[in-house]
Each structure stands twice: as structure tokens, then as C-alpha cells.
Amino acid sequence: MKSRKLTVIIVSLCMCVSVLSGCGSTAEKEQVQHAAETQTATAEPDTSLEDGEYTVNVELEGGSGRASVDSEAKVKVTDGQAYATIVWSSTYYDYMLVDGKKYTNENEGGNSTFTFPIAGVPCTMDVVGDTTAMSQPHEIDYTLTFSFAKDVSFKELKQTGQVKLSYADQFQIDEYGNYKLITIVDNGRFLLIPKGVPVPADVPEDVTVLQQPLNHVYLVSSAVMDLICQTGGLSHVAYTALKEDDWYVQQAKDAMADGSLVYAGKYSAPDYEQLLQGGCTFAIENTMVTHNPEVKEKLEELGIRVMVERSSYEKHPLGRLEWIKLFGILFGKQQQADDYFNKQVKRVKPIMEKKSTGKKVAFFAVSSDGTITVRKPNDYVSAMIGLAGGTYSLGNYTDEEKNALSTMKMQMEDFYSAEIDADVLIYNGTIEGELTSIDELVKKNSLFADFQAVKSGQVYTTGSNFYQQSTGTCDFIEDLNQILTGEGDGTYRFLKKL
Known part of the structure; x- marks a missing residue:
């Protein structure tokens, strides 16, 4: 040889x-x-897997042939390292030797079970199993082969679970073994396939196949950049629809400064050639793309799969924040996403359990034409005010334009009538820029001088980052609760007092 x-x-x-x-x-x-x-x-196959849990096939060779292991094994990948759990057909294996390291039986009284690191999938490895079935313990040489099934049909996939969502209702993630089927309200279904796992046959035409890792992503929806950054998934995003000066998410701003994140045209006019040359195969849009359906069609025609997210349509503010779970799963950061979300919910649970203060809060901005832009009473901002212990009401004013937008316009006279008695005014600094003083507000319209909140000095502003800073949900709720209850030290993370 x-x-x-x-x-x-x-x-x-x-x-x-x-x-x-x-x-x-x-x-x-x-x-x-x-x-x-x-x-x-014939190069060595890439056995690395995204972080997560998998079901793989396992074959055992060696020994007398009487012992076997379950034909399926669970593999968990954490920080890039894969760990396999195998179950023997016997209760007599007390330890295994894998790469010279000893692993003891985890299932005392049941079939012998062991968890140990593997190189990835597929892989073949020599191990030693010590059996006590005979008069004396014997170490026996075996070979284990881990692999994924090659022939899989979509029609034969069986649901094995569902990602738990506590507040979000605009998406759903069903688990089918190694596969996850993502459904977004009014925006299609996506079959997420981990790296190394085969694409099933007979995938329906209405299901978009997404194969991990999802790299060189074109992120158009600026509202989810903050969520992606919090999961540690920014490295998967290469292109954006915002320029560096338009970002209020610092990690995105830094990535554009060092060139790892590049502007590739706004949502209505992407640079298709740049995206193709850069290897982009996946774009995350928001519902603004529905105003330019030809853009979505062109991207898909070029082989760039498009997901339209609807986080801003969540009525519960924690539902909007819960979209972090979807992006964590897309980019192989599920554990990080779950941990972050659970930590945020824990922060505001005590506030959510308190009784309402009954105090009235107005959230608005003054447009350049003098009209007032407000949030609709059923969107996530009004819900945040409610969770903080306040009341969001526009009196008897109703939206005459029955559209899907979360904002609506009011004439100053109508706003005056509805909100003159508001206990707290919060100016939305995202639309026309944040205010620096109450005098600046009164200059926009002298009628503001009559407002109760102006007279009592209870006027606040958000920063220009309000829309992009999706993870600031709990900061906003905590800040406003302090204002409404008078509790706390008066230090705010998200709101600024004028």
C-alpha cells in the first residue's frame, strides 16, 4: 500500500x-x-453543525454481534461541539472509552446510556464498551458510525414538537425532527434545514427551503437588527438597506465602519448585482416590500429567498420582542435567544402584575405639516403603556383610514380635545427627531401650553433610536412605570425628561 x-x-x-x-x-x-x-x-466532508439538537442514524459494528444500540441517537451541538447520546440494547455496559477518556453509564437500572463528544455528522469512530454480562468484566472494541438519513420525503415527516411562544402570534415554528417549519402570518412557510441534513423530496411549492448556515444575508428590516445582534448572529448579515449614519444600533454601525456590513441599496431599489456577486441567497424584509412587489419577485427570480417579517404587527410588546427566538433559530443561536428573552420577561413580570395607576399617557409626534402622528390604540406601543401601568386613550377619535399601518394622523384640534388632560406626554423622537425642551414643543404649536402634562412638567421624549432599538421594550416599560408610580431613583434608560 x-x-x-x-x-x-x-x-x-x-x-x-x-x-x-x-x-x-x-x-x-x-x-x-x-x-x-x-x-x-472526494475531499473530507464538512461534519460541523449549527448549535442545536439533532436526531441521527447510528450503526454499531464489532463484538459478538449480540449487542446493539438504538438505531437513532440524539446529538446536541453547543458552541460548535457535538455530543452524541447512545442507548445500548443491554443494561450491562458500565463504562465506555472514547478517545482514551472514560464515560460512565448515565441510566442506572435501565439500558446503558452514554453521552460523549463526536467530531460531527457524518463520522465514524472506534470506541470501547465494558460489559459486565459475563463472569468477569470485558472491554470490547466497537465502531460507531453516525449519519443523517439520505432519502427523506416531506410527506413522511412527522411533527415532533413546537417552539413555545408566550406572546407572539404572527409566526409559528413547528418541529419535524431535524427540520423546523416556520409559518409567518400572510407571508408564507419556510423549511429550515440544518447543515448536513438532506433536503426532503416533495417539498410543496408554497414552502421555501432555507439551508443553514444562512450567510451573506441582506437585512432590509431595520427593526430586527437589534434582535439579531443580541443573539450574536450579526456575522451572518453582510448587506443592509440602511447607510451607516442611519443606524442607531451600535453593533450595526460598527460593522459598517469596518466593512463587514455593506449598504446594498434601499428596500425599493436593491443592488441586485452586488448581492449576487457577494453570494447572498437570503433576504429579510419587512412589510414595506409589499408596496414594491416587483422587488420581491426579482430577488426570488435571482435565487435569493425572501422572508417578510411581521414583528411590528404584534399587539403585545413582548410578542414583538419574542421574534428574537425566530432569528436565533435561523442563525443557530437558539439558546442565546431563549436566554435573552427569558431574562427580559423576568425583568418586567413584577410590573405587569401591578394594578394600573389609571394615569393617562399620550404618545405622539408633530409632523412638519402641523398634524399629529399617534399610535393606534391596539398596537404594541399602546400595550407597553398599559403594561407600565398607564392608560392610552384617544377619546372618541377613530381612525377613518382602515389601513394596516400602526400609526395615524390627527389634526391638532382633535389631539387637543383628546389629550389636554393627559398626565404624561411622550414625544416620539423617531419621526421628526427628539426634543430638547418643553419650549421647543410649545413652539411647534402654542396650544401645547394648555396641556396638563406641560403645566406639571411631565413631558418626555424617546430617542431617535426608538424604532430600531427593539430590545428596549423592557427599558421603556420600566422607565414609564417609574414615572407613573413615582417609585425608583428617577434614572431612565430609554426616556428623557424635558
């Missing part, structure tokens, strides 16, 4: 030297090219 390998190496070197010197024949050049192609085709 060694002499054969040596001969192949010598022949290959001779052929390469011949080609480099320009003296090789056409046949020899073709042989070199064929050899290179063969080498590429």
Missing part, C-alpha cells in the same frame, strides 16, 4: 512539473485537471 501511494505521488509531481514547464501534452493536462476535480469531489 505504501509503495502504491508513493508511486501516485511521484506520478502526480511529474505531471505537475510537466504542465508548469509548458511541455506537458494535452492528455497530461486533462489528467491533472481530472485529478484536481477528483480530489475536490
